Amino acid sequence: MAQAPSAPRSSLLREFALQQAPLILAALALGFVTAYLQHGFVPGADRPYPLAGVRVPVWHVIWMGAWTGYTMALVGQAAGIFALPYSTSVLQFSNPHVTPSTLLLTFLNPIGALLGFRRTGQWNLHFAGWLCAGGVLGGLIGPFLRAGLLADVDVFRLLLGLALAFVSVQLAQKALSGFAAGEKAPGGGVGAPRIVTLARERARITIGYRGGQWTLHQGVLFALGATVGVISSALGLGGAFLIVPFLVVVYKVPLYVVPAATIPYAVALSATGLLTYCLLLPLLGAAPLAPEWAWGFFAAAGGIFGSWVAAKTQLHVPEPLLNAMLGAVLAAVAILYVTNFFFPLPFRF
Amino acid sequence: MNDEHKLLAYLPLMVLAAAALVAVFHILTFW
Numbered sequence: 001m002a003q004a005p006s007a008p009r010s011s012l013l014r015e016f017a018l019q020q021a022p023l024i025l026a027a028l029a030l031g032f033v034t035a036y037l038q039h040g041f042v043p044g045a046d047r048p049y050p051l052a053g054v055r056v057p058v059w060h061v062i063w064m065g066a067w068t069g070y071t072m073a074l075v076g077q078a079a080g081i082f083a084l085p086y087s088t089s090v091l092q093f094s095n096p097h098v099t100p101s102t103l104l105l106t107f108l109n110p111i112g113a114l115l116g117f118r119r120t121g122q123w124n125l126h127f128a129g130w131l132c133a134g135g136v137l138g139g140l141i142g143p144f145l146r147a148g149l150l151a152d153v154d155v156f157r158l159l160l161g162l163a164l165a166f167v168s169v170q171l172a173q174k175a176l177s178g179f180a181a182g183e184k185a186p187g188g189g190v191g192a193p194r195i196v197t198l199a200r201e202r203a204r205i206t207i208g209y210r211g212g213q214w215t216l217h218q219g220v221l222f223a224l225g226a227t228v229g230v231i232s233s234a235l236g237l238g239g240a241f242l243i244v245p246f247l248v249v250v251y252k253v254p255l256y257v258v259p260a261a262t263i264p265y266a267v268a269l270s271a272t273g274l275l276t277y278c279l280l281l282p283l284l285g286a287a288p289l290a291p292e293w294a295w296g297f298f299a300a301a302g303g304i305f306g307s308w309v310a311a312k313t314q315l316h317v318p319e320p321l322l323n324a325m326l327g328a329v330l331a332a333v334a335i336l337y338v339t340n341f342f343f344p345l346p347f348r349f
Numbered sequence: 350m351n352d353e354h355k356l357l358a359y360l361p362l363m364v365l366a367a368a369a370l371v372a373v374f375h376i377l378t379f380w
Binding site for chain 1: 358360364367371
C-alpha cells in the first residue's frame, strides 16, 4: 500500500481493473439481485426500503459506503463507525434492521484488504486466530442483546454515542501525537517484511515485525475477542475500535501491525453476527432481524472503492489533521446521542 | 510536492465537504 503512489499509473489502473473492479461489480450485482429476491423490486428514491422504512436513492447508499470507507480507512478505522450514525441520523434508518445491514458492510469491506494482506504475507493466523474465535462467540451473543435491551432506539443510540466518543478520543490522541502510519504500514508490497510467529509456548505467542517483537496471551485474546464481539455485533460495528486500543495500550503492539488481527476479526465477527441475526434468533424463538441485503451490498460496493483509494493515497494525506477533523465530527455526534438520552433534544436527527 | 500530490492532500477535505452537501440535500428532499 505504501509504495503504491509512486507506482506507474498504468499498474494502478491494472490493479484496480483486475482486483478491485470485480469485487465492486459483484457487490453491485448482488445488491440488485438481493433487492429483487427479498422485496421483488429495487428500493430507492421512489419506493422505500421495506425493512428500513426509508427512501434513499441507490447512488446515495453507494456514496455513503464510498466516503465513509475512504475517510475512515485513511485514519485506520472501519467504515461502520461513520456509516452507522450516518444511516441512523441522516438517512433515518434507525430501527434494529440497521445493525445487520451495517454488519454486511463491515463483513464485505475488509475482504479486499484481507486478500491484499494475504498476497503480501502481511497476515498471521496465530496472531489473529484466538481473537477471531472469541469474535465468533461474541457474534453469537450480541444479536440477542440487540433484539432485547438495545431494541429501543434511544438506548441503542446511547451505546453508539459512547462508542463514537471512544473512537473520537483515539483520533484526538493520534492527532496530538502526530501519528502517521506511512511506510511502516503492513502490506507495502511484495518483498516487504512479514509479520512472523517467533514462538508459541503454552498459551503464549510471540510475533515479530521489522525487528520488534511482542508476546501475547491467547486466552486474553480470546476473551477480548468475545467481549468486543458482543458489543460490536449488537451495534453493527467491526470491533477494531475497541481491539486496537487494547492491543496498543496493554501489549504495546504498534498501530501498523494491529490490522493483521483486526481485519480478519471484523470479517469473522460480522459473518457470525449476520448468521445469528438471520438464523439463530428465529431458531431460539426470537423474531429474526434480517438485514436490508441490498443496502449492505450497495454500501459495500462504495466502501471497497473508498478503502482502496485511501490505501493508494494515504502517503499524501495530512493524517494528524484528518484525525483531528474526523475526531471532532465523531465527538459532536457522540455528544448529540448521549445528551439526547438524558435530555431529549427538540429537533430530529 | 507536485500538483497531483497537493490535490491528493486536499482530497479528504473535498470528500467530507461533498458528503456534507449530499447529506443536506437528502435532508431537504426526503425528511
